[in-house]
Amino acid sequence: MPIDFDLTARQKKLKAVAREFAREVLRPAAERADALPDPQAAFCELKPVYEQATAAGFSTMFLPEEYGGGGASTVDFLVAIEELCAVDPGFPTVLLVNGLALMPVLWFGSEAQREQWIGRATADTRGDFLAGWVVSERGGTANFDHPSPQAGIQLVADHDRARGEYVVNGEKHWPCNAGGWDLRGADVNLCVVRTDRTKGGKEALSALLVERGTPGIEYSVIDKMAHRTCQNVTMTFRGVRVPEQNLIAEGDGDLLINRNFTWSAPIASIAAVAVARGAYEFALKWAKTYTGGGSRPIIDHQAVGHLLAEVAAKIEAGRYLCWKAAHYADTHDGQGHALGGMNKTFCGDLMQSVVFDCMRVVGVNALDRKFPMARYYRESMVFPLYDAGNLAMQRRRTWGVMADAAFTPDTFVDGDPLVFTKSMEGYGVVPENG
Known part of the structure; x- marks a missing residue:
């Protein structure tokens, strides 16, 4: 089978549906919510959006069809999540966390627990089930x-x-x-x-x-x-x-934590890519129309053109690493702990700098709240910090796998299976007598 980066016709349709939902349904509600001083009120402002997302199948699309879910692959979920996060990364986190709570029931739960809890989630017709x-x-x-x-x-x-x-x-x-x-x-x-x-x-x-x-x-x-x-x-x-x-x-709660953050790593990573993409799209449009008082749009200046070229390349590279990590997890039943850790740290750290570069293109106007750049910057700060944190847990998981005798530098490029074990845990932990 050849290496293939093409989206299927079904994935392209999913992308289009998610983009329309993001721009027409999510954007206005998210803008209102972000301005509210009360954090619980901001969350509840998105309740009608959540109801529509449930009706559209987004809230349980990652769960198996046999339990009433959408049966989507992790790659499919990434396609949808990127479109939502390019508008607002907070709301898709609600969907992600539904998965973080329910996927372990699939992996570690009994059949009775799967039928009870996953079945309850997928049977939600009101659009208010949260995990x-x-x-x-x-x-x-x-x-x-x-x-x-x-x-x-x-x-x-x-x-x-x-x-x-x-x-x-x-x-x-x-x-x-x-x-x-x-x-x-x-x-x-x-x-x-x-x-x-x-x-x-x-x-x-x-x-x-x-x-x-x-x-x-x-x-x-x-x-x-x-x-x-x-x-x-x-x-x-x-x-x-x-x-x-x-x-x-x-x-085995330790293995549950590690597997959960392996599943979520490419999702959190594509969210970082999406926020950077949103900033890039605004900066590119700005550069093509803003003159800075000169006679030509600023994109005609070499410094701006070179910077935007670097930004675009980093976004493309980040997206394809997300797809790779998700595809590996889909292929190898939730494995890829090291690849997921690499993905999360690479995209979380890099996309933060990409957003800042986009602000440099826009200039001082990036500070004006009537434009979206200030919010993109705030949102970009989240990604190195949440979902197991880049500085500690994510890098430790990668380290533990790389230290294992079964790991080689060709493991992921060749798509070879590598099961995560307890022996890969504990790296970087300092014992009491250490």
Whole structure:
């Protein structure tokens, strides 16, 4: 089979539908929401958009058809997400997080859990079902695989065997979607918890599916400088009781975290590419019409032409790395942890600089809020920081795979399978006696 970068006719149609939705439905609502001072109000401003996105199939397109989803590949999802994020990267994060909460149920859950939770998501006809991905903590999550029981994930779930429940205490900081539309909780929150107080992160972590309305949880909304159309909260758990049948990935919460961020890496990366693309499209149009007081549009100046050429090349390179990482994960059943880490760090870091270069083309007018450049700049700041963070967890995952004896520099160019194992974890973690 030849190397092929062509979109299929179906993917081109998906791109066109997503672009029209982004420009006609998402853009006006996102512009209103971004200006609202109350972060929860900004999130809820997008509720009608979410309802239309659900009707269009965007909210569950990545789930298998056998459970009522759209059956789209990760590459398909990227095609749609790029169009949405070029207008507003916050709202598509809501869709991404639905996947971060539900895909682990596919990978680690029982058939009964898949039918219950994925079936509930795909059966949503009102367009209000939300799933939350609850992993980050106030002290940080990058060292979730630390060997000390006192480091890493500290949301503790003690097993009450007599009552068949887990009792959860602690705090999570930054989970997305988790508060729901009314701050009474998402329909389901996938919470990574410590189920063994005596062991390190490679043995002690699991996940619990926490249903909306479960008593003992408080939600406090975080006021962010960007991505204001998605919700992030602090969750406080005080004696929260969860049925033991809601446990998944017992003792393998570390592998769940790593696989989840491998799935999301090309999606977060294409979001970074899309924001850069949005800035580039504006800067290119500006350069073709703005004279700067001269006699010709500024694109006729060599400095501007050269800079825009570099910007365009970086965007193209970033997009194709996203497609490669997504295609590898589709081909090898969610693997490609190192490639996903490379993709996320490369695009998250590079696209931030691309947006800044586009601002240099526009000049001081980029600071004027009536133009979109200031918002693109704010949004670009998010990508190196979220979705496992470029400085720590994403690079550590890549490092761990590269250090393995089975890895070669040809692994990804040849498309060879390479399964991620616990032996690849723990790189960069400093033990207590280190």
